[in-house]
Amino acid sequence: MQTLEARILPGMQTPGRLYNFAAGPAVLPEPVLLEMKAELPLYKNVGASILEISHRSPEYTDVAERARAHLRRLLGLSDDWHILFLQGGASLQFHQVPLNFLPKDGTADYLVTGSWAKKALKEAQFLGNARVAASSEDRNFSYLPDPAVWDLDPAAAYLHFTSNNTIFGTQFATEPQVEVPLVCDASSDFLSRPIDIDRYGLIYAGAQKNVGPAGVTLVLVRDDFLQRRNRPLPTLLDYGTHTAKLFHTPPVYAVYVVEKVLRWLLDLGGLAAIAKINEAKAQQLYTRIDASDFYRGTAAPEARSKMNVTFRLPSEELEKRFVEEAKEAGLLALKGHRSVGGIRASIYNACPPEAVEALVDFMDHFERRHG
Template identity: 55%
Template sequence: MTQRIYNFNAGPAALPLPVLEHIQEEMLDFRGSGMSILEVSHRSKWFEDVLDDTTARIKRLLKLDDRYHVLFLQGGASMQFCMVPMNLAVAGKPVDYVDTGTWSTKAIKEARIQGLDVRVVASSQEKEFTYIPKEVPSDGKAAYLHLTSNNTIRGTQWRLFPDSAGIPIVCDMSSDIFSRIFDPAPFGLIYAGAQKNAGPAGVTLVIVRDDMLERVPATLPTMLKYTTYVEKKSMFNTPPTFAIYVMGLVTQWIEETVGGIEKMEGVNNRKAALLYDYLDSQNFYRGTAMPDSRSFMNVTFRLPTEELEQKFIKESLASGLGGLKGHRSVGGCRASIYNAVPTEAVQALVDFMKEFARKNG
């Protein structure tokens, strides 16, 4: 059997081993079709069942009522940076954004390109995005409030979402969707590139509420309108069939094997506590995010020198711990401990960190 490592990559990231084994098992003959899922027509009953089942599981897991539509798009979360303001801005109203770094910064840029009245109502830039703002003011006049729920690069996460004073929240949940319970009611639209916590690269999950669809301008190009994908059940053009199939298996794993998002959240909390408790117990490694804003998905930390960081990354990989290099824009180290990363992987990382500190401290 191939020797697998513990995968701490930030995205594309770890997938549950039972999901990979399931894919392997039916790769050549998808459910008696005599074809691979990679070959099955998106217009066939086989794929229609995949699409319907995946949609139903997502709605059950997130407790979405009939007002919400589940869409499967392409272009990644980056495409949503421009599609959101294109579709959801309202004439004469500003759009509000909270800037917590990198991804929200990019979303703000795309909204400004469109000439909108973009208000950055809160930001943590002055402290290098190491925390989540405590106050998010709202005058009730914005078309929407945009948030990024988890910053993979800076290692910060909204523990509680802010009160938006009735303004619909639009949220990029690419890196923590399906990881914890939240109330969907304040959210007009949620989007998530699947490759971090929901599936493989190639599909973007978009969840949009009915009332938001009323805003979509008729003058937008067809492929850039949310209404197109609602009306055509995500199949206006050929959807990313394999990626949707895998997302269906991931949501099945969360629902049936893990026992739902409440159980998944408990596992994730324990994994994060295991790693953060160790970081807080010593002086060799230094966490980069402020304690009350720490991400439970992406744990970022530094070593005493960059030379030691390079050595740490090299030796950790040799020990079967992959993907621990920090993002190129900030350096350092990062352990992405998404849903599919097992507790034993985090324990193995902590054990390695202890031994590395003992030898190099």
């Protein structure tokens, strides 16, 4: 009998590669990993690895431009949109967005629906009048506030929201319907479904959950929104610096991987196709959670995330055993975030349906033995 380390699991090509439910850095498409492996020592005909070439070389320029072209196709972006590959993660964007777009004598509205949204608000309040338009902190971020009770400023420079709550497992089903431009931290559900791009002024996303490896942050900014920015600004923190030219060394290898992931998405059929796959994975897992009292979902049903599925077991002792036995069964990184505990299965774009099927089977088996 083969050991787990030697077995090729359904949906996998590489022996010993297990089902990865990590919240980020997260699973990458296996075909992309294999392509990276093949190209690592020698990229095309340049005589060197992609890790070793200049960020101003024609070869890297081609990689970056292909990545931008893929994004334009996936999201239907017009030439009015700038696509930037920056560094510092979403956390730097928490500060850079209000630095650029929160006027000294104006306001910006924030929907506070999780820990990361709360951090974004804190950074903005260092710089000016950032308002809480709505919050779900009163119930530990387990739901999304009803738009009917939002306290919106019609003159706000923008409304900031976090589209998917990685820690608590909630997600906006659609864009907030407001009159001001939307600014979105889309780090954990970027490119997981179609969006109404015309509603946004700026979107940012750390790549390490759905789009690529850690080290690059994608920023999409519409030109008319860009022109509203405050001036003068610190050079490196001015979005205009990066839309004007390649100002400094980008994370070359991370962008190279992002290009491959975007091409993989296009080959699947684009955002409509991946949204259908993601919906099926989430529905299968939530159906299993709701099938008995042994598992209990932590997010309000109407706000459940299709990316990060969070649930509890009858005791913390059982949760610890669940995580340990799941790992032995080839299911990795199911422990909930340290701030909330419980179980979290991150089922991002590259998580294969076979992984969710295996998790559901394991949940059945675990409940039979411990329920």
